[in-house]
Amino acid sequence: MLVYVILLAMVAAFLALRLYSVLGKRTGHEQQPLPRAAEDRPVAQAVPRTIDVTPDVRESGPRAVETGAEGGLRQIVQADSSFDVAQFIEGAKSAYRMVLEAFWKGDRDTLAFLVEDNVRGEFESAIDAREAAGETLENRLVSIERAAITDATLTGKVARITVRFDADIAAVTRDKDGNVIAGS
Template sequence: MTFTIVLLALVAAFLGLRLYSVLGKRTGHEQEPVARRPIETANPPLVRQPSAGGDSALALPSLDATNADTAAQSGLKAIANADRSFDLGLFVEGSKSAYKMILEAYWKGDKESLRDLCDDDVYDSFAEAIDGRSTRGETLQNRLVRIDDIRIVDARYDHPMARVSVRFDADIAALVKDADGNIIGGSMTDAVETHDIWTFMRDVKSSSRNWKLDETDSV
């Protein structure tokens, strides 16, 4: 599976198995989901950046304030000038799908998918945490209940690399079990709010249209 968004996981804080501790930058949770509105799944899990040559290649992305902070707009314009196929709307939808895919791959211990979705440093950190979990015989039953809001908070273009940072406000429910299937953490009646900032990157001069997770942080 290839991470082809237009630019486009997480253990309870009380267990100390947060993604922040994995990457040194992010928090996460492991509690069983409560009955709440699930995340929308109508969008395809992968979104491909439009090829150059169409009408979208002639215009800058629409920098709607509902999608991007003012501080990010100059960086988005620089990226759009360097890559005329960049589309802000598709990026926002693609980053939403990528957020869900990366979290689920980490929770399931799917290192193959994570290798395609993350850069080397982020992948190595995820893989180390997954291996440690496996050694202890622990399993996660996490679920991304919903994403409440997505905003672009920063964007930078340093030739030839483009980086866009996205804030995800979401609810995550989770449960962690030991090797015998006993619940050792989490709750079946609660979900925890998370506020994450993930940065995606791409070499705009590369023939590959793929963007990867380059950095994570928590708010």
């Protein structure tokens, strides 16, 4: 169980670093979005709140933003009006899935493409240990139940966004003889 907690912590660290290095960068060659007519703009939905219960998370459709991240996201949107929270979360989900699958398969080339060097080193160490023990993983990401932006900051022209994933993962680890040693 500790191995899975460490694995998920490494995946979260990888995603944070990878998203930091990939998303939100401007190269200077982007086209400015066309101004949208007022009737085409989405109408902000009011989030119901009660005096007794103040929710920690606001959800609207496929996106979730924790209250601590709202200020940082506002700064990011002010700096880059084309930034779309829902699109960012969908991209983060795709990256999360690709990293997990590459790690489970022991695909070092894909991990080298997706993660920074220090994170890749941690993944490769875990893959090496697994291979040395003769263990194989038969894991599958069943679903990502929720992806929530937990923190967002803008420092100069660099945006840093932290996303927490709640996922349903079917995990089975087999020894060199094919016997199940973890999972079911």
